[in-house]
Amino acid sequence: MxxxxxxxxxxxxxxxxxxxxxxxxxxxxxxxxxxxxxxxxxxxxxxxxxxxxxxxxxxxxxxxxxxDIETDDDVVRVPELQARILAVLAGPDAEPQSVVSVLHNVQETGLDADPDAVRSGLRSLEDRGLVAVVQRTVPTFRLAVERETFTVEPLGEPAEAA
The missing domain is CATH 1.10.10.10 (Winged helix-like DNA-binding domain superfamily/Winged helix DNA-binding domain)
Known part of the structure; x- marks a missing residue:
């Protein structure tokens, strides 16, 4: 095909x-x-x-x-927002963070984001096994694995519709 x-x-x-x-x-x-x-x-x-x-x-x-590409399980290719989340999120042994806390940390990197986008990004990263949810009164998040175990490659912005 x-x-x-x-x-x-x-x-x-x-x-x-x-x-x-x-x-x-x-x-x-x-x-x-x-x-x-x-x-x-x-x-x-x-x-x-x-x-x-x-x-x-x-x-x-x-x-x-x-x-015609080789896959590399150690490289994580994610949208820019998720890359920023991984950069600022608390490590596996640290206190987990709320969505709002992660949002503020992401915004400090210069990326304009909203709570829904950050929540969705955290859930997508959870699906990949990179983020763990710690259930408290509200869900809190932290990395599920050590930062050194993966390399992040941010994807470009979505392609313009043809």
Missing amino acids: TLSEEARSRLADLVALQPTKNAELQERWEMDNGSEVHQYLESELKEYYYRDEDSLIRATPAAAEEL
């Missing part, structure tokens, strides 16, 4: 962001809703993705082959 330039670009996003959700791809691909993402995946990338036991979207080994 020959992929269009757009499909290859979106497949690269899927590989980089995995495990991911419809909402994350919707934002990245500037689509109107999760159904549109699902339809695109089914019509254009069906042989290159699957959903794991938690319904998260993951790339098949054929996806990396198609893109």
Whole structure:
């Protein structure tokens, strides 16, 4: 199956962001809703993705082959906001932080963010196993692994819609 330039670009996003959700791809691909993402995946990338036991979207080994890339489990490719969250979030042995605390730390780095975006970013990083939730009166967060065990490569801004 020959992929269009757009499909290859979106497949690269899927590989980089995995495990991911419809909402994350919707934002990245500037689509109107999760159904549109699902339809695109089914019509254009069906042989290159699957959903794991938690319904998260993951790339098949054929996806990396198609893109002729080697995967590196130590490199974490995430959107800019998530990269900033990982940079400022309390370590695994530190006191966990609330969403608001993380938001303020992210804003101190010069990135304009809102609480919903930070909460969503924290949850996406939790899905990847990089962030742990410590349940208190409100959920608090800290890194699930030592910072030295991964390298962060921020992804560029979402591509302009064609």
